[in-house]
Amino acid sequence: MAFGLFKKKENTPAASNKTESRGPHYYDLAVKNIINETKDAITIVFEHPAEKVNYKSGQFLTLIIPIQGKEVRRAYSLCSSPFTDSDLAVTVKRVDKGLMSNWLPDNLKAGSKVKVMEPMGQFTTEFKTDNKRHLIMFAGGSGITPMMSIIKSTLTQEPNSICSLIYCNRDIDSIIFKDAFDQLQTTYEGRLHVIHVLDNAPMNWQGYSGLLNPEMLKKLFERIPEWGIDNSTYLMCGPEGMMKNVETLLEQHSIPKEKVFKESFVQGTIDKDSKAESAATDNELKTREVTIRYDGQEYKVSVPPNSTILETALDQGIDLPYSCQSGLCTACRGKALSGKVKLDEEEGLSQSERNEGYVLTCVGHPLTDDVVIEIG
Ligand SMILES: Cc1cc2nc3c(=O)[nH]c(=O)nc-3n(C[C@H](O)[C@H](O)[C@H](O)COP(=O)(O)OP(=O)(O)OC[C@H]3O[C@@H](n4cnc5c(N)ncnc54)[C@H](O)[C@@H]3O)c2cc1C
Ligand code: FES
CATH class of the missing domain: 2.40.30.10 (Translation factors)
Structure with a gap:
């Protein structure tokens, strides 16, 4: 894939100047x-x-x-x-x-x-001066934060790439970075297109208003330059309903899943089916020993059915990396080298990561006695 450079597989934290101490920096x-x-x-x-x-x-x-x-x-x-x-x-x-x-x-x-x-975090990409790509971004509320960083990096590091941003907010006073985006659009004329969408627009509002539903999305896509061409990558970060609508529309337009990248700040409530399915395995849970390899050390933890692998390790004083503790951020991600692990929440991992054996220790429970997880 020529332009889909967003990362899904790398698990190494960005900091390279680690001290001698064990654990995250x-x-x-x-x-x-x-x-x-x-x-x-x-x-x-x-x-x-x-x-x-x-x-x-x-x-x-x-x-x-x-x-x-x-x-x-x-x-x-x-x-x-x-x-x-x-x-x-x-x-x-x-x-x-x-x-x-x-x-x-x-x-x-x-x-x-x-x-x-x-x-x-995995919601990231490599920037190269000879890249020629179109980043099409959908953000809602605080979901603008990673986009801001990616936009600034793209505009300055990739002279042939362009960014389109659809940014949804409750009202005009809730728009974060409005002046900064106006400034960037002027400085990088023709390379950054920002479309604001408000739930409640004032009388004199020239832009779009209403919920980002399929009809609205269709209209907005028509405004995005070079929409649908092969070098487009789609990024989204915002409320669950908004991201679901965007994903559905992209599917309807046959956009390959490998070109769509999502960052979730909050645990979802819409897709309950997979959770109900995984709950069916709960009766397989019992206390089992798990081997964790991290930072050159090997730890053995005995995980009871009512605890996750991460919780058990932390209770034993093992300093493992973690952040959200709800299966979203991937800070606790590891690869199961053997054994089966049940995840309470799979939102943070892509299907290909799951196929490769990646697990999230913060929502993970061992289902077999031979689980070995390598972190980092
Ligand atoms: C990878 C990642 C990056 C994040 N980046 C940002 C960021 O740049 N800026 C930012 O403001 N937040 C960001 N968040 C969310 C942030 O980590 C916290 O979850 C958020 O600030 C709420 O924490 P809290 O302690 O105030 O709420 P809590 O006391 O933990 O939660 C209170 C309730 O609010 C709900 N809730 C939590 N977050 C939201 C939300 N965003 N919208 C609606 N309901 C919510 C919770 O589910 C809970 O029911 C990010 C989360 C992740 C996983
Ligand atoms: S700590 Fe965030 S996914 Fe596990």
Whole structure:
């Protein structure tokens, strides 16, 4: 495939300057600045530490913060680009009653220190000057963050590539990075096309309004330049319903699945069938020993039926990489070299990854006595 360069298989974290210590690499980052993007979204700009943090556009940082006496971890995609930004930045949108997304804007200040885990994630691509591709992106709300990084990297690193972005928001005041996108469209005229779609548009709104349903999508696709040509890659990140509609329409247009890449921030609720099916295997669960190979070490953990492989390993003090703990981010991904593993949630893995034996330890349970998982 000539242009489908988005990664699905690589599992190595981006940081290459690991210390001698076992386990994932952590950094204490100093907050340089906090930018109010909208009434409910902030960008946290971190000073780049002396020890360089290597990352790829589309990857995320895991912020680790003690809140209410508990260590809380959440993933936030980097909106900065390693090619254009000297600092690291993430943008956080408040979630109603959400723990971390409200704690951060309410408590963080310039000068605060935040513990983060090394950048991770598969929603990324290699940038090459001779690439000639069209990235067609669909984002909703906070789902714009990885797209921002990928757009900045593409525009600056691939002079022959173009980006089209369909960005959906509740209302005009919820649009994150609106001015930055206006500026980028001017600077890179003809190479970035941003189409805003609002649920509730003001009277004088010139753009599109309404839900991103199949009819709306059809109209929008007609506005995308060179739509459907072979060098197009499709990226999406946003609410589950929006991504489902986009996937359905792409299927109807016979776009091959290998050209479609998805980043989920929240656990899905629509596809319950596969979960119901996997629940049928629950009676096969019993305490079984699992061998985990990670960072040159081999660990043996005895996983009880009511616990995941990751939970059991963490309880035993084994410092494994993880972030969302809900099967979305792939930070805990490993390859089952032998044995069978049941996953409570498969959203984070593509079909080809599953076929190759990849598993997510945070939602994984051993189904046989010979499970060996290699991480990293
Ligand atoms: C790979 C990855 C990258 C992410 N990048 C970003 C990012 O760049 N910016 C960002 O703001 N968030 C991002 N998230 C989501 C983020 O990790 C948290 O889930 C989010 O901030 C909510 O955390 P919380 O502690 O406030 O809510 P919690 O206390 O964990 O959850 C409260 C409730 O809200 C629901 N919920 C969680 N997230 C959302 C959401 N986005 N919309 C609606 N309901 C939700 C939960 O299911 C739960 O029911 C990312 C998630 C992943 C997996
Ligand atoms: S920790 Fe995110 S998928 Fe397992």
